[in-house]
Amino acid sequence: MTHVVKTEYLKTKDVADRVQIAQSTVRKYCQELEKQGFVFKKDGDTRLFVSADIELFKGIDSMRKIEKASLHHAVTVVLTHHRTAVAVENGVVPTSNELMSNDIPQVVAQILKGMEEKIEALTKKNDDLEKQIAQGFHQVQSQMTEFKEEVIQSRLITHAKTEEHWLERLVNWVKPKQKG
Numbered sequence: 001m002t003h004v005v006k007t008e009y010l011k012t013k014d015v016a017d018r019v020q021i022a023q024s025t026v027r028k029y030c031q032e033l034e035k036q037g038f039v040f041k042k043d044g045d046t047r048l049f050v051s052a053d054i055e056l057f058k059g060i061d062s063m064r065k066i067e068k069a070s071l072h073h074a075v076t077v078v079l080t081h082h083r084t085a086v087a088v089e090n091g092v093v094p095t096s097n098e099l100m101s102n103d104i105p106q107v108v109a110q111i112l113k114g115m116e117e118k119i120e121a122l123t124k125k126n127d128d129l130e131k132q133i134a135q136g137f138h139q140v141q142s143q144m145t146e147f148k149e150e151v152i153q154s155r156l157i158t159h160a161k162t163e164e165h166w167l168e169r170l171v172n173w174v175k176p177k178q179k180g
Contacts, residue, residue, distance in 0.1 A: 009041065009048040019057045029060050032075045056082060070117065073110040080106075 016023045030040065030047055033056065041048040056078055063074035 007050060009043075009050065010053075011049070012047065015049050015054060015057055018054050019061055021057070021061055025061075026057065028071065029057055029075070032071050033079065036075055036079055038079060068118070070110075070114050073114045076106065076110045 010018075012023050012026050015026050019026070034040070038056075040053070041050070059078040059081070060071070060074045063069040063077060064071065067074075069077070
């Protein structure tokens with residue numbers, strides 16, 4: 001008697017539910033996986049997933065969220081691990097020279113590119129913050145100058161009123177003495 005193993009195929013919604021990501025994110029991950037040579041089983045235009053594919057999506061999602069990796073970088077790393085695992089399962093283990101010459105430089109290049117992108121973004125953010133601080137400092141300086149002018153004007157007015165008051169008292173004090 002022949003035993004037939006039936007493969008259970010999952011749909012985009014199933015993958016999204018199991019990985020706890022949006023269906024649109026599953027599709028976005030699929031597009032990048034396919035760009036890098038991964039092939040999904042299909043029924044017409046519909047991708048069919050197997051349970052092993054879930055681990056790919058979990059790995060990509062984990063790298064995106066925890067390590068803040070770009071999608072391209074995350075897929076590159078996950079596919080490298082996946083392909084190595086498949087090769088080991090099939091008894092086709094690449095030599096260390098093959099790994100060194102193919103996968104590692106590509107992964108390192110992707111990591112460096114991701115770091116450059118992050119540094120560029122941080123530099124831009126830093127420049128923006130410096131501009132905001134300079135603008136804020138200039139506004140504070142302007143407000144302080146205006147406040148200083150108001151205080152000076154207020155003091156001049158108060159001083160003038162005080163002098164006027166004392167002059168008036170002096171005039172009033174002198175006036176009665178002139179009559180007598």
